[in-house]
């Protein structure tokens with residue numbers, strides 16, 4: 068059976084959504100990153116990058132959420148265009164990698180500098196807030212013109228967007244975070260209403276993850292700060 072290493076953050080949740088959409092049997096293995104479980108040798112043997120999600124499927128070991136989405140969808144032949152359909156495949160790969168290399172990292176850094184970084188942070192917050200908005204605007208433009216990211220068909224790019232769209236108010240802050248992104252909100256609501264998304268969300272409550280950001284959690288989540296203490 069597939070082993071799915073996860074926590075309740077955006078990148079694991081998009082994989083949970085696809086596993087549920089595909090109806091695949093899997094064992095959910097919680098990795099409590101606030102307790103440092105991502106650095107346990109047994110987990111690093113699965114994902115040397117020490118981050119969730121990761122997946123073991125027989126002989127196949129796959130890490131990085133968007134790689135896992137593509138791996139599972141290709142294997143099932145669902146939620147992705149066929150390899151022979153070059154135009155659709157090119158579009159799918161472009162937007163999937165855009166989420167992987169743009170939406171995820173810039174949203175993550177915007178969260179860090181908005182909610183966690185010490186002062187002074189104006190320069191860094193401005194940079195990541197600007198880039199997060201710039202990336203989300205491209206998704207918004209796409210969804211203003213299309214029901215789903217690739218047109219009329221729901222697929223893994225929508226699932227990748229959904230994982231992060233759930234956090235847009237936290238990423239972007241402000242009083243009315245959805246005002247500039249009605250298309251993203253529409254996609255979020257449509258995907259969240261799917262039974263598979265509701266089952267994926269239940270994973271969060273089936274396991275109790277540590278929620279406090281205390282000194283121990285900060286040490287594991289922001290290990291770079293240990294260098295500053297030694298300086």
Ligand SMILES: N[C@@H](CCC(=O)N[C@@H](CS)C(=O)NCC(=O)O)C(=O)O
Pocket residue numbers: 076077078079100105117118119120130131132133167171287288
């Ligand atoms: N590029 C990776 C990023 C994975 C990632 O940053 N995961 C976060 C949760 S969303 C994590 O494991 N954080 C714990 C840590 O950084 O120690 C992916 O898309 O899977």
